[in-house]
Amino acid sequence: MSLLTDAMERLKGLFFRDRRDQELAEELRDHIERETQERIRRGERPEAARRAALLAFGGVEQYKEAVRDARGIRPLEELGADLRYALRGLRRNPGFTATAVLVLGLGLGATTAVFSVMYSVVLADIPYPDPDRLVLVSEKNSPTNAWNISTADATAIRAQQKSFEAWGELSRQEAALSGTGAPERIVIGRVSAGFFKALGVPVARGRWIEPRDEAAEAPPVVVVTHELAERTLGGPDQALGRSLTLDGISHQVVGVLPPGRTELGGFRAAAWPVLKLPVPVRRGPFWLRGVARLKPGVTIEAAARDLASVSARILPLWSDFPDSLAKLTPMPLRGRIVGRAEKQVGLFAGAVLLVLLLAITNVATLALVRASSREAELGVRVMLGAGKNRIARLLVTENILLTLAAGAVGLLLASLALKLAVSQLPNLQRIENARMDWRAAGFGISAALLAGILVSLSPLAALSGRGAGVQTDARRAGTGRRTNTLRSILVGAEFALALPLLVGAGLLLNSFVRLSRVDPGFDPNGLVAVTVALPQGRYPKPEQQLRFWQQAEQRLAEMPGVVAAGLASDVPPDNSGNYDNFNLVDHPVPAGRSEPASPWYYVSAGYFKTIGIPILDGRIFTVADSSNGPPTVVVSRSWADKYFPKERAVGRQLIQGGCYDCPRTTIVGVVGDIKNLGLAVPAEAVYGPVAQSGARSLNLVVRAAGGTAAALRDLREQVRALDSELPVQESIISALFDDSLADPRRWTMLLGAFAGAGTALAALGIFGLMSYVVRQRRREIGVRLALGAQPGTMTRFIVAKGMRYALIGSGIGLVVTLALVRRMATMLFGVSPTDMLTIAAVATLLLTVAVLACWLPGRRAARIRPLEAISTE
């Protein structure tokens, strides 16, 4: 039998029921007419013939029913009846319906929104063909310590690897874009031809960078994003063949990316100029990212073995990098793109799931009360012949209808929440893809159906526990022990669910407060900076660059309203992470081990004064620390304490950057700690003099006495006066610190909101249960009061009874919490995930709320008037 024919016939039977019935009647009339005629033909009298025909057929109505059954629509008809009945019931009880739809709708909405975010940020495939074959190659010498690769590494991999179908390098930088309107700084990704080949993404127009473009004498080419082409090149169609000036060097545009493609391999950049790999002269510096596509069938482990042998072969070739533990290591590119988000989003997915479960539990309690208050009505239905299955089906239909309505509300809320999330949580990669699509809608509706079944479980359990006897005594309705046990279990479960939520929120709050109280080591107010990069074209020689920097610092220091001015390669809270490795002459690392590395800054003497960093020992830079003087550095107190714990650091020497042929670098001073790398990170730092850096890009930093806006305007004017074509990027240091707190603040608020909702739901649950208990025991309480019990005793009795559930639930919640909370460790600052103080504080809060929620019905119990209570029975 064809399923389709069957379904079609059934559906026709359902939708054209009236027409079908008419046709059936006509058919049967026709049948009886023919039978009558036949009998008349055989000689019977017309009257008798008709009666005989009818008799031969039997009861016409009965056969109509039999035919309808054969059409197979009875279950559907019953469903229709159930739906109509359920709708009527829900309409008749608007308070219950509205509460349940709202509570569940909020839960489902939040869950759907978080699911959608999680899908696009964590679960969705990265947008490349065969993404599982894409790897990122790094140097790695311990499970936690990985860094970029060097020119020497890349050259060796190109020549020796056997595992990759395609291999390419990337160096992400900032560059000055000029010649197309106002000068500006953009992020670029210098890439080799293999990078595009490995990713396998097509260009929308033109071509990719090809191996011939990498030749030293080939003209520089660039592939641009659709957005950059629109903004500066007169649209993607006009872009091809035009030139783009990056850091003063003209690049020919050969390709345009498809619209919306703003990142490649998880790296965001506006333009992708060609990377021309120089011939390596030493092992370092480590400045490149390696991206590769594995050959089909080659596992990442096999590729790791292949690259390890490359590492072993090149180790003896370069004396400047003796770390035998460092291995070139492939890691899935997916990990780089999904990154930290997995943990953050995972935590909130867990939290939102707890909220949803709480909402479901709450509505289950409501549904249970409703079912028990309808015991009389259901009893009548049983008496009239409805089977238990039929009643169970009715209850489930009703609850699923309810949760589907809640699901609709939830989808609406989720689409609003998603718009908010996309605009408020921009620090998650790929969050812009999160939207209300069929996937999110499917998830929401499935969650709603599941919720409907879960909500139905408790009334069904209560139903199955009922004896065969029919209860029609309305006053006794819902007194079943089983119903009460179920309700107290549900209320306990709500506390078990609420506690982990509260602990999570408490920990994040604690961590956030600690983070925001961290002393940055200086006063960020009034500090402004502009980043300036000097293009190679117009400042080819280091002396020219240095002259520019010195002139700029001088002009800024003389500006009215400026307290102090200085130069720095990075300003706090810097996240670009410029590190260098070193080896202490007095305490060298053992042979074959990697050298330590520290954040490394190049600053002018004026910088220390501008920021307000105190000099603790020795001196800061002078004119003697010039490009041809001996190399010098100033270190922070944390650095000195770490590497010279019991000795004086000033006067010691180190080998910088693995350059054993270079002159030794001398530590000339120790200065105070500042939070250079953000509030959560230790303050160890090494400062070198600008004159010895050859820096092409620096920050001009100014402490202004007046407003920051005016200071920034003056800064811009001074730079323009020196060179009108330089793009500048402005920052206000205090705003940067505030921004660094914005993300933890958002996450804390979000989890706080979830925890608040969870606590409210648990309180609502226990309040409902105890109010019900008081109503149920009204008579008993009345009698006890009449016999001389103190009203206060009654309140205490009710509160104690309620708190038993709350305590047991919270106890279970504590166990759940301790099992879950360790996953939060990496998200916390200065707090252990099992911080007893936090756990005790939130448990106290939860139980206090519970006491209050029990006390309200308890007070009502105390105010019961004995006479009324007894006589109303």
Added chain:
Amino acid sequence: MPPESSDLLQGTLEMLVLKALSLTPMHGWGIGHRIDQLSGDAFQVQQGSLYPALQRMLRKGWITSEWRITENNRRARYYLLTRAGRRQLEAETAAWARASAAVNGILRVRTADGTP
């Protein structure tokens, strides 16, 4: 749902209906009448079970129905055999032949003293 009649009876009726319709499209009364005739009035088709059976067979896709104008200008619902129905008839005929041969074989077995 009311209990179904036994599979054998129901299956048999459906097979007979398929057979009747394999000769020519017919209306409900005609089908019953034809089966009575073909069986030499050995079967009396229960008219009450005929229509549910037709309904079931419609759902299974073995037959279709259409309203036609009869010779004396009345509207009547005619049932037609589908291709699936024809295959079903062949299958059932074969199965019936096998089953009845087997049953006959059993019935022909005699005890040692010759009594059936």
